Amino acid sequence: MIFMFQWLLLFLVTLTPTIIGAPNKTPPLSPVNPSLRGHTDVFATSSNDFETFFYNQTLDHFNFKPESYATFQQRYIINSKWWGGASKNAPILVYLGAEGPIDDDVTVLGFLTENAPRFKALVVFLEHRFYGESNPFGLKGGSQSIEAMEESVKNKTIRGYFNSAQALADYAELLLHIKNKLHAHNSPIIVIGGSYGGMLASWFRLKYPHIALGALASSAPILYFDDLTPQDGYYSIVTKDFEEASENCYTTIKQSWNEIDRVASMPNGLAILSQKFNLCSPLNNAMELKNYLDSTYASAAQYNAPPRYPTTRICQGIDAASNDTDILDRVFAGVVAYQPNRPCYNVTPGVTQTSIGWQWQVCSEMVIPIGITSNVSMFPSSPYDAKEYDDDCDKMFGVMPRPHWATTYYGGQDIRMILSKFGSNIIFSNGLRDPYSSGGVLEDISENILAVKTTNGSHCLDILKSVETDPEWLVKQRKDEVKIISRWFRKYYQNLRLLKQ
Amino acid sequence: MIFMFQWLLLFLVTLTPTIIGAPNKTPPLSPVNPSLRGHTDVFATSSNDFETFFYNQTLDHFNFKPESYATFQQRYIINSKWWGGASKNAPILVYLGAEGPIDDDVTVLGFLTENAPRFKALVVFLEHRFYGESNPFGLKGGSQSIEAMEESVKNKTIRGYFNSAQALADYAELLLHIKNKLHAHNSPIIVIGGSYGGMLASWFRLKYPHIALGALASSAPILYFDDLTPQDGYYSIVTKDFEEASENCYTTIKQSWNEIDRVASMPNGLAILSQKFNLCSPLNNAMELKNYLDSTYASAAQYNAPPRYPTTRICQGIDAASNDTDILDRVFAGVVAYQPNRPCYNVTPGVTQTSIGWQWQVCSEMVIPIGITSNVSMFPSSPYDAKEYDDDCDKMFGVMPRPHWATTYYGGQDIRMILSKFGSNIIFSNGLRDPYSSGGVLEDISENILAVKTTNGSHCLDILKSVETDPEWLVKQRKDEVKIISRWFRKYYQNLRLLKQ
Numbered sequence A, B: 001m002i003f004m005f006q007w008l009l010l011f012l013v014t015l016t017p018t019i020i021g022a023p024n025k026t027p028p029l030s031p032v033n034p035s036l037r038g039h040t041d042v043f044a045t046s047s048n049d050f051e052t053f054f055y056n057q058t059l060d061h062f063n064f065k066p067e068s069y070a071t072f073q074q075r076y077i078i079n080s081k082w083w084g085g086a087s088k089n090a091p092i093l094v095y096l097g098a099e100g101p102i103d104d105d106v107t108v109l110g111f112l113t114e115n116a117p118r119f120k121a122l123v124v125f126l127e128h129r130f131y132g133e134s135n136p137f138g139l140k141g142g143s144q145s146i147e148a149m150e151e152s153v154k155n156k157t158i159r160g161y162f163n164s165a166q167a168l169a170d171y172a173e174l175l176l177h178i179k180n181k182l183h184a185h186n187s188p189i190i191v192i193g194g195s196y197g198g199m200l201a202s203w204f205r206l207k208y209p210h211i212a213l214g215a216l217a218s219s220a221p222i223l224y225f226d227d228l229t230p231q232d233g234y235y236s237i238v239t240k241d242f243e244e245a246s247e248n249c250y251t252t253i254k255q256s257w258n259e260i261d262r263v264a265s266m267p268n269g270l271a272i273l274s275q276k277f278n279l280c281s282p283l284n285n286a287m288e289l290k291n292y293l294d295s296t297y298a299s300a301a302q303y304n305a306p307p308r309y310p311t312t313r314i315c316q317g318i319d320a321a322s323n324d325t326d327i328l329d330r331v332f333a334g335v336v337a338y339q340p341n342r343p344c345y346n347v348t349p350g351v352t353q354t355s356i357g358w359q360w361q362v363c364s365e366m367v368i369p370i371g372i373t374s375n376v377s378m379f380p381s382s383p384y385d386a387k388e389y390d391d392d393c394d395k396m397f398g399v400m401p402r403p404h405w406a407t408t409y410y411g412g413q414d415i416r417m418i419l420s421k422f423g424s425n426i427i428f429s430n431g432l433r434d435p436y437s438s439g440g441v442l443e444d445i446s447e448n449i450l451a452v453k454t455t456n457g458s459h460c461l462d463i464l465k466s467v468e469t470d471p472e473w474l475v476k477q478r479k480d481e482v483k484i485i486s487r488w489f490r491k492y493y494q495n496l497r498l499l500k501q
Helices: A102-108 A110-119 A147-154 A164-181 A196-207 A233-245 A247-264 A269-276 A286-302 A310-320 A327-338 A353-364 A386-397 A405-410 A415-420 A435-439 A472-500 B102-108 B110-119 B147-154 B164-181 B196-207 B233-245 B247-264 B269-276 B286-302 B310-320 B327-338 B353-364 B386-397 B405-410 B415-420 B435-439 B472-500
Strands: A050-058 A071-079 A092-096 A122-126 A189-194 A214-218 A426-431 A449-454 B050-058 B071-079 B092-096 B122-126 B189-194 B214-218 B426-431 B449-454
Touching: A050 A164, A071 A102, A071 A164, A092 A110, A092 A164, A092 A196, A102 A122, A110 A122, A110 A472, A122 A164, A147 A353, A164 A189, A164 A196, A164 B405, A189 A196, A196 A214, A196 A405, A196 A426, A214 A472, A233 A247, A233 A286, A233 A310, A233 A435, A247 A269, A247 A286, A247 A310, A247 A327, A269 A286, A269 A327, A286 A310, A286 A327, A286 A435, A310 A327, A353 A386, A405 B164, A415 B472, A426 A472, A449 A472, A472 B415, B050 B164, B071 B102, B071 B164, B092 B110, B092 B164, B092 B196, B102 B122, B110 B122, B110 B472, B122 B164, B147 B353, B164 B189, B164 B196, B189 B196, B196 B214, B196 B405, B196 B426, B214 B472, B233 B247, B233 B286, B233 B310, B233 B435, B247 B269, B247 B286, B247 B310, B247 B327, B269 B286, B269 B327, B286 B310, B286 B327, B286 B435, B310 B327, B353 B386, B426 B472, B449 B472
Parallel strands: A092 A122, A092 A189, A189 A214, A214 A426, A426 A449, B092 B122, B092 B189, B189 B214, B214 B426, B426 B449
Antiparallel strands: A050 A071, A071 A122, B050 B071, B071 B122
């Protein structure tokens, strides 16, 4: 199994010492651990219920040059099995695709199909421009292919159109098209998304309230831009997660970084490390190993889902080896407990469509300043360095990021004061063990902009397919969200009746 | 004095029979009658209080091509004479420039400077991209020059960036820059605009609530897009205005169109008409004269301001000549009463920066479908013809308008239902004698999205400089608006104190 931690991507390419707060180190913003993609059970509902369509989407909504009028094929998938129909103004649940092909989401994002029967809702999945089969550059080698994506982000002109504001405008245009086609003018739309897609969902409700009645924004770190959230937010939660799992585990990991450096500096040190960690190919430097471990822990914390709970798993491995005098053997025991039965371990991340596309997005506008400055972290200090971030992006793409654009366009400053008097119908859901929850909205802002959080939850659990083993708190979180959305619908239909009288 | 009814512009150029619902017939969306620009008294406040600045503005906010990163000089003008300062979080009143150079607005838009002392407010005027000295193409021949504008709209690439979404993003970026520069992070901003600028103001509050606390949108026909407002809206109010001024006047005008056609079809008919109307140059066809009269009446109704009341003036002229048996002599008497003491009358509209720029805007996204279908109008039937509109724009610019974009991006559909549960702090002010009020928001939508209207008002009167002769209802309208804005400020400072505690 190949690792695909995309925030490690291009480490070897850029050849600069990797720091946490670098574009190639922004942790994945996907609802599901990218390294586990493709290993999920096929969704229970037969795929025959889903119909795939393509829409001639406008290339540039915000420009009127001749080339802006070009169109591309945007994919969307509809399931009308449970829909109550346009005549009944039955609702529409829309998943806003994020940084990956939409196929995967249809099978993994259970929230929509599981709640469609209750709401008699149409279920729609929209693919994000440039991913999957919605690449304006054209499609090469199928939905998961990396070829078209690679060419897109290399092309200075094409990739310019690859950004969130254009994606939201796509969704606006496409949803109006779908409503027109179905004569469903009065069917209320709820947009749903997770992680980056969760940000898109909340932003969509804020920017296009005339199209979406409400938004469920799961694990959306909309406050992790500019200086709205302390840079330590992410890794301080990773640290806390491990500390809570086991004090001994936390201490072992904290001590391991110096030990890696010590061994690496010995004669033949890299070979010793490569052997100790059973690596598939020998290390080029100690940083490779440290980055690998860093992202293993971060990913375990972010995707710390029941019933497996990767964080606990790692710590159980480390704790079980506590009689072992060698720190690094103990750390490796944690890795093995998390990912057992491997012939060897691969420290270089795999390349996927998502890793390539997201790299461009974080180097253009999705600048999330994550760093480590504090000593309370179990990680070595690695402060966010805006200049280095810029330089890396400049080297990779020849353009500089626009770090203030997200807060200029989407806001975030004084969010409680601003949104308590503006806007409505957004659920910000978070699991507090998710490192990205540090950049999330964790308190109710108003009667209708609500935070639904779980103490033990991790990244995007609420919108994933429910399973037998789901703990009570997760079942309750989903129920709470359904209750809120039901209330939005109830009020909407009341207003609609009043309006039509 | 040269006439500048820009909606007649290019009539001769396109050589197609002009209909009302054509891009070159969209009535002017300026707070002040463009034909009277430059004739206003110099504003009482010394211009020394105003300081002019330029900001390096991003050319394309929604694209990340290398050329999107280009910048241009955007002009803004600040008056800090009355400002209470950043330390007191004193407010900022911002005029959002519209389709013209900002210089004129500083002298004409009295609302800001007149209310600045009361609010201890900073006064800021922002110039709209491509107008005045804020043309990305570069400046040629000064702020009012038409040369740069002409070249801009001819250039297929440059003009692509010339649209409302980019202009709003300019304002967002620039206002954050100004607040930063002044360390005025907590100073609340109220955006103010009239007509097209009024639309921008309301849209800005909706899209950027984190930057503007509220908006005063004067005479903003935000519902005159797509099929939200019946196409007859505009001309039915023009008709009503004249009918109310004088039944005889209305009837005379209504009968005059056939009479013009009858005379025109006579041998030497155009020469007779040219002489009858004392035209500066002979008519090429009857349509020229009819368009001239059409826009004279429309403009009189739209800018029917006290104390002069052009509509009344025209009707007084017509009524005084009622013993005259010739309909056309009576109509001409109306024109003379409105615009006395001219050596001759010019039916071909003058060309201005505004007329050229606005032509592009209505042919790209500001598609306002005005037409005449009903017999109750005093104008000949001239239904809105989307195809002809498109064809005209295609001929002029080689691109087709995007008629649904305004409602896709800004909304407008079911506005009461949508905004009653979303958004706050917008005043939609209208004068019901203003033909564009037919596309305005005329009823309160919620406790904080309010309609302030006057029965006798016309276009944008409330935000213009107040004068001694202002009638009581106009004085009251302004007072009501100030009261509402004061309430917004009061609540804002209350919240700010709570937040900082």
